[in-house]
Amino acid sequence: MQLIVPFAGVLSEAGRHAAQELSLPHLERLLAGASALAPLGHDERSLSAPHELALAQAIGWPLIDGLLPWAARSAQRDGLAPSARPLGLLTPVHLHLGTEQVRLTDPAQLALDDVDARALFAALQPLFGDAGFGLHWGHATRWYVEHESLANFATASLDRVIGRNVDPWLPPACDARAWQTLLSETQMLLHAHAVNEQRETRGVPTVNSLWLSGCGAVRSSSAADEPAVDDRLRASALGEDWAAWSEAWRTLDAGPLAQLLDAPDGATLTLAGERRALPFTLHNPSGWQRLRAAWRRQPVHAVLDGL
Numbered sequence: 001m002q003l004i005v006p007f008a009g010v011l012s013e014a015g016r017h018a019a020q021e022l023s024l025p026h027l028e029r030l031l032a033g034a035s036a037l038a039p040l041g042h043d044e045r046s047l048s049a050p051h052e053l054a055l056a057q058a059i060g061w062p063l064i065d066g067l068l069p070w071a072a073r074s075a076q077r078d079g080l081a082p083s084a085r086p087l088g089l090l091t092p093v094h095l096h097l098g099t100e101q102v103r104l105t106d107p108a109q110l111a112l113d114d115v116d117a118r119a120l121f122a123a124l125q126p127l128f129g130d131a132g133f134g135l136h137w138g139h140a141t142r143w144y145v146e147h148e149s150l151a152n153f154a155t156a157s158l159d160r161v162i163g164r165n166v167d168p169w170l171p172p173a174c175d176a177r178a179w180q181t182l183l184s185e186t187q188m189l190l191h192a193h194a195v196n197e198q199r200e201t202r203g204v205p206t207v208n209s210l211w212l213s214g215c216g217a218v219r220s221s222s223a224a225d226e227p228a229v230d231d232r233l234r235a236s237a238l239g240e241d242w243a244a245w246s247e248a249w250r251t252l253d254a255g256p257l258a259q260l261l262d263a264p265d266g267a268t269l270t271l272a273g274e275r276r277a278l279p280f281t282l283h284n285p286s287g288w289q290r291l292r293a294a295w296r297r298q299p300v301h302a303v304l305d306g307l
Helices: 013-020 025-032 050-058 070-077 114-130 177-192 194-202 234-238 242-260 287-296 300-305
Strands: 002-005 034-036 087-093 095-097 102-104 134-139 142-146 209-216 268-272 277-282
Touching (some): 013 300, 025 277, 070 142
Antiparallel strands (some): 087 209
């Protein structure tokens, strides 16, 4: 059994304060009998989020920052035929233009349905085709772009940029000229599209750009059993809703983490934050071993604060 928990720790001062107030008895018991393994990631500026590194390691991929081919993996799951060329994941997004920065709004706030998404997708297909890029539909919020240049095109995970200024996360211009040209033309087309005019009338965010991530050629998994990823903390962490994040933590502790207490020896739990992911091998200690561990264990919030 393997479980990965993204956004278990956060950098926000308010979020860290909320973590100090958490009571997570099942997680505490798990960590009391666990062995910490080597952490993954090093700081909050990496292109790939720590939970992505943890999943990539679990399925046997090389850990190359910004070059984890999630698009090809997702496209297979969306039923697309295998591509001969590398793929990238395109997420329809709304970029909010402020006075000093451009922030990426959580795509979930778009509430983008199939009707609007397919109209925008159809309008963009000729533009992409003329530029030599294939454009493929997966879902209203998951489109795929196909091009040789995406084989080694490092990009920032969407989880890195939601709610933040996008400038630090954009690829270097020297590596992205063809894509930046196409993206600029895409943004102009989206700006004038009737779907966005209607969305403005309805008072909902427009789709004014696309975020590219997860580029690369398809890569197989070497794992017999892939880990479960429980992302119930994600939305509240990205939205900085710390009351909801704390409640999600309590639900997680009472559910999946409580169930892990009955897992066989050697199960793994990975707690991932914004800087690093920390894997633990879980054991079933004797009563005496658990008592000894209780004497020297650090509080749960101290573990979360280090992620």
